[in-house]
Amino acid sequence: MGFWKLSKRHAWMLGALAGIVSLVIGVFQGQFAVVWKKAVMICLECIGIG
Amino acid sequence: MKRLRLTVQLLFTIVTNGYMYGFLNGKIYRGALKYACVPGLNCYSCPGAIAACPIGALQALLNQRGLQIPFVALGFLFLFGSFLGRFVCGWLCPFGLVQDLLHRIPIFKKKKCLPLHRVLKYGKYAVLVLFVCVGSLFLFGGFAKVPAFCKYLCPSGTLFGALPLLGANEALRSQAGGLFFWKLGILLGIVLLSVKVYRPFCQYLCPLGAVYGWFNRFSLVQIQWEKGRCVSCMACERACPVALSLQEISCSPECIRCGKCVDACPQKCLHFWKKS
Known part of the structure; x- marks a missing residue:
């Protein structure tokens, strides 16, 4: 089986791996805290007030 | 389904x-x-x-x-x-x-x-x-x-x-x-x-x-088409709620994997999930 055919079949794994790597980088950059802070306050823009 | x-x-x-x-x-x-x-x-x-x-x-x-x-x-x-x-x-x-x-x-x-x-x-x-x-x-x-x-x-x-x-x-x-x-x-x-x-x-x-x-083109969850068993009755195309053609089903960015095509196929040649 050629490299490209194998790559296409397993591309979802590469995508998932990229996702996990992104999440790990996000942990080190403190981005989870940014998301949490935004998500636990009522978002006035989202409800059409802000 | x-x-x-x-x-x-x-x-x-x-x-x-x-x-x-x-x-x-x-x-x-x-x-x-x-x-x-x-x-x-x-x-x-x-x-x-x-x-x-x-x-x-x-x-x-x-x-x-x-x-x-x-x-x-x-x-x-x-x-x-x-x-x-x-x-x-x-x-x-x-x-x-x-x-x-x-x-x-x-x-x-x-x-x-x-x-x-x-x-x-x-x-x-x-x-x-x-x-x-x-x-x-x-x-x-x-x-x-x-x-x-x-x-x-x-x-x-x-x-x-x-x-x-x-x-x-x-x-x-x-x-x-x-x-x-x-x-x-x-x-x-x-x-x-x-x-x-x-x-x-x-x-x-x-x-x-x-x-x-x-x-959609490479995600794990797919709708697979067994071309050999297909009789081209186009029941899947008629059932598709977003008007995709048979060739577009699953790999098109518009396919939402609702599974209506899978249900509609009389030959059962459309399947959910990726086969190894």
């Missing part, structure tokens, strides 16, 4: 919006689960929401000081997209469920698509670029960063966030003004259109659908 999908949609919506205290008191959940994102478009200001919206998270990270790569939002989008693609839209999105239910109301002759569908379907990519990315950075706020998609467009935020919160919270209700009515108008337009046309928001405006559509 139809009943199974509706059950999954209802259960997922109830579980991910199950914070009843919020609905009763006009408040939102503030626990640790909100570090994570749900796969579908689910406003984190919905009183019942137990996790964050991936598009809201993307905009929150883009709105930070300086230009940062939004790793956390991209991480969740890559994970959900790589495993599921637009299966998320068909099976797990609360706003998709609302549109599905509205389309079942038997009062208009149903249409799969709007006129100019071939052009309009690119609207969701324009929304993703202009409202979510560029808009979040500077466009609509006059160089002040605002979550432009949430603020000006998102009907899910109005339906699941604004209406329950304003209903239960007097202080918020007194502040509702022009922006709220603008968003309410968008929601009403989409609600009315959904009765006639299948999922107009998902097909033409949803930035999350635009992102997951890119993953």
Whole structure:
């Protein structure tokens, strides 16, 4: 089986791996805290007030 | 399959919006689960929401000081997209469920698509670029960063966030003004259109659908076509609610993996899930 055919079949794994790597980088950059802070306050823009 | 999908949609919506205290008191959940994102478009200001919206998270990270790569939002989008693609839209999105239910109301002759569908379907990519990315950075706020998609467009935020919160919270209700009515108008337009046309928001405006559509070609969950057994009866094309051709089913960015083609095939040559 050629490299490209194998790559296409397993591309979802590469995508998932990229996702996990992104999440790990996000942990080190403190981005989870940014998301949490935004998500636990009522978002006035989202409800059409802000 | 139809009943199974509706059950999954209802259960997922109830579980991910199950914070009843919020609905009763006009408040939102503030626990640790909100570090994570749900796969579908689910406003984190919905009183019942137990996790964050991936598009809201993307905009929150883009709105930070300086230009940062939004790793956390991209991480969740890559994970959900790589495993599921637009299966998320068909099976797990609360706003998709609302549109599905509205389309079942038997009062208009149903249409799969709007006129100019071939052009309009690119609207969701324009929304993703202009409202979510560029808009979040500077466009609509006059160089002040605002979550432009949430603020000006998102009907899910109005339906699941604004209406329950304003209903239960007097202080918020007194502040509702022009922006709220603008968003309410968008929601009403989409609600009315959904009765006639299948999922107009998902097909033409949803930035999350635009992102997951890119993953459809290689995501783990696929609809596979056994070409050898196919008798070209085109039952699948007639059943497809978003008017895809047989060749486009599953790999097209428009396929939401609803499974109606799988049910419709008399030869059983369409299957869910990826075969090894």
